[in-house]
Amino acid sequence: MIKAIGITLAGIASAGTVACLAGAKTLFNRTIPRQDVLRVDLSEMADMKKWEEYKKFIVPNREWLQSQELEHITIKARDGITLHADYFPAENKSNKLVICNHGYTGTGITNCASIAVFFHSLGYDCLIVDHRGHGKSEGKYIGFGILDRYDCKKWIDYIDSRFSKSKEIVLYGVSMGATTALMTAGFTDLSDSVKAIIADCAFTSPYDVFAHILKRDYHLNPFPVMNINDLMCRKKAGYGFKDYSTLEALKTNKLPVLFIHGKEDNFVPAYMSEKNYQECTSPKEIYLVENAGHGASYYENPEACQEKIKGFLEKYVK
Numbered sequence: 527m528i529k530a531i532g533i534t535l536a537g538i539a540s541a542g543t544v545a546c547l548a549g550a551k552t553l554f555n556r557t558i559p560r561q562d563v564l565r566v567d568l569s570e571m572a573d574m575k576k577w578e579e580y581k582k583f584i585v586p587n588r589e590w591l592q593s594q595e596l597e598h599i600t601i602k603a604r605d606g607i608t609l610h611a612d613y614f615p616a617e618n619k620s621n622k623l624v625i626c627n628h629g630y631t632g633t634g635i636t637n638c639a640s641i642a643v644f645f646h647s648l649g650y651d652c653l654i655v656d657h658r659g660h661g662k663s664e665g666k667y668i669g670f671g672i673l674d675r676y677d678c679k680k681w682i683d684y685i686d687s688r689f690s691k692s693k694e695i696v697l698y699g700v701s702m703g704a705t706t707a708l709m710t711a712g713f714t715d716l717s718d719s720v721k722a723i724i725a726d727c728a729f730t731s732p733y734d735v736f737a738h739i740l741k742r743d744y745h746l747n748p749f750p751v752m753n754i755n756d757l758m759c760r761k762k763a764g765y766g767f768k769d770y771s772t773l774e775a776l777k778t779n780k781l782p783v784l785f786i787h788g789k790e791d792n793f794v795p796a797y798m799s800e801k802n803y804q805e806c807t808s809p810k811e812i813y814l815v816e817n818a819g820h821g822a823s824y825y826e827n828p829e830a831c832q833e834k835i836k837g838f839l840e841k842y843v844k
Contacts, residue, residue, distance in 0.1 A: 528820070550754035557736075558667055558759050560659040561631045563564040570820040580825040588639035596654075603658065603665075603677050605764075610662035611681065613657040613665055616646060622843055623651040623693040624829050625796055627703025630668065633661035637700060639825060651693065655681060657706070667763035670732035671705035672770050678710040682717050693746055694843050695720045701794060702820050703746065704728035707770055708783070712775025721752025721805055722842045723779075724835060726786040730801055731796045733767035738795065773805045782809035784838040788826065811838055 572580060590735065597613040597839070612634060614628075626644045628637035634654035642652045657674050658665030669823055685693055697720060699707035704725035710716065711723055729735040736755070737748040752767065760766045769791070784807055787799035803812045813834045818826035 529609060537769065543637070546750055547754060550751050551758065552578065553598075554758045554762075556754050558561070558763055560666055560668065563631070570791075571822045572819050572826075576713065576826075580822065582824055583828065583844065584640055587643045588635065591639045591643055592635065599653075601680055603680060607658060607664040607682070609655070609658065609664070609677055611653050614642060614646065614652040614654065614761050615681070616649050616651050618649065620642075620649050620651055620698070621692055621694055622649060623685060623689075624696040624698050625678065625685075625707075626652060626654045626679065627674070627697070627699035627702030627706045628655070628660070629668075629703055631660065632810070635661075638698075639823075640828075641648075641698060641700075645698070645837075646829075648836065650696070651758075653681060653685065657703070668702075669704055669706075669765070670767075671709045671772075672732065672765045672767075673763075674702070674706040675709035675712070675770070675775075678706055679716065681712055682710075682720060686717050686719055691717070691719050693719060695842060696724065696839065697727075698724045700726040700824075701728070702818045708772040708779075709770055709775045711781050711783070711798070712777040713769070713832050714778065720781060722839060723781050723783045724786065725783060725799070726823055727786070727788060727794050727800060728772055728790055728799060729774055730798045731768060731771035734771070734798065735794055736767065739793070742792070772802050776802055776806040779806060782838070783811075783837065785810065785812040786823050786831065788811075788815050788823045789831075790818055791820045791822075795819040809842075821834075 581694050594626040599611045600608050601614050603609050625633060626638035626642050628634050634656050642654055645815050656663040658677055659668040665746045682695060705728045707723050708725050708728050737752060740746040740748060758768050785799045785803050789796055789798040803810055815823035815827055
């Protein structure tokens with residue numbers, strides 16, 4: 527994603543009005559419409575040497591999960607598109623279920639396999655979703671949490687209906703998926719089946735994360751690029767970058783939250799999770815992981831993350 531934005535903004539730094547409009551349009555086209563190829567810069571997660579070590583952990587988990595008997599599920603979103611997910615029940619009958627939310631331009635299976643395998647080992651059913659505009663799910667535009675929170679609520683309602691509200695639900699997410707989970711917590715009519723949230727490297731809003739990249743890489747203020755981009759997004763995708771934020775959601779959230787973030791995350795800086803933590807009025811914990819880049823906390827130190835997650839869940843999910 528960073529390289530895509532970089533290509534777009536290279537000309538904006540010296541741009542006049544016309545170039546600025548063109549750059550904002552290109553930025554929109556490279557980030558908001560459906561992206562069927564991975565646009566995340568893996569160097570944001572780790573350097574290549576470290577990434578090769580992560581793959582030794584990630585690939586076997588993914589291959590094992592894909593070899594299991596997964597039930598494919600579809601539901602309709604509130605705007606009529608079809609959403610897809612894979613359901614992986616626990617080995618033994620369980621009243622605990624986790625909804626796994628992936629990151630930008632990923633899919634449920636590619637981004638959430640390792641964490642799903644861990645939850646499975648804890649006796650959880652796993653619902654591994656593809657967000658709108660990703661994987662098998664329909665959708666022309668990516669929701670960056672603002673649209674996806676409604677979809678997440680739909681999945682919760684599906685689980686409640688299918689299992690007669692017998693499941694205690696945990697919302698897990700990484701990056702955009704973590705933002706989605708936190709924004710979902712802002713619904714005042716959220717099912718009481720949801721018991722806890724684990725948010726790994728959530729950004730506070732799409733506006734904040736784009737503005738951060740503009741400042742970091744190109745020393746540009748959000749105006750006017752973000753304003754133009756916001757208008758485009760509102761017209762085409764049906765939402766604006768400031769329509770909602772995790773900070774708003776956490777002001778009314780009643781659910782316990784575990785915030786996780788890599789200290790070396792330069793894409794979604796750790797201060798965003800710290801802001802989320804500060805704004806959260808419910809029971810909360812925060813775990814900042816040494817030497818971890820964006821979305822890499824679980825791979826950098828799986829044992830410590832597992833211990834933290836397990837201890838957190840034991841307090842709130844029975």
